[in-house]
Amino acid sequence: MPVVIRMARAGTKKRPVYHIVIADNRAPRDGRFIERLGFFNPLLPKEHKDRLKLDLDKVKAWLAKGAQPSDRVMRFLDAAGIRKREKRNNPEKAVPRKERKAKAEEAAKAAGAAPAAAKPAEKPAEKPAEQPAAS
Numbered sequence: 001m002p003v004v005i006r007m008a009r010a011g012t013k014k015r016p017v018y019h020i021v022i023a024d025n026r027a028p029r030d031g032r033f034i035e036r037l038g039f040f041n042p043l044l045p046k047e048h049k050d051r052l053k054l055d056l057d058k059v060k061a062w063l064a065k066g067a068q069p070s071d072r073v074m075r076f077l078d079a080a081g082i083r084k085r086e087k088r089n090n091p092e093k094a095v096p097r098k099e100r101k102a103k104a105e106e107a108a109k110a111a112g113a114a115p116a117a118a119k120p121a122e123k124p125a126e127k128p129a130e131q132p133a134a135s
Helices: 056-064 071-080 098-112
Strands: 003-012 015-024 035-040 052-054
Touching: 003 035, 003 056, 003 071, 035 056, 052 071
Parallel strands: none
Antiparallel strands: 003 015, 015 035, 035 052
16 A cells, blocks of 8 residues: 555635645545644745644654655645655756647747848747657
């Protein structure tokens, strides 16, 4: 039974509060859980002391038992100094989507057909060959 440390949404519509829980990874997000470790209130300012509450002793015990934290919980643990989070690199983040790239090409063509007094727009930088997206 793989166990994860994750957030379960609570609160009302447009007023979220998240419980940080230990759960079986097959259980629904807001469903059954094993133990509650704390809470997170994203509506409070970042410097407010009640924005995040964690029982660090329980968290350390569950990590020792092999529980895997979710990405967001890993950020909390990194900030608390319990576990180091690896930096991620997404080189395709800044690559424009197909529609935006097509619009940029059309704008470049339109600028190229403008009178000689106007400066033609620079061509957008060519990106490497696209790889098929893994779904």
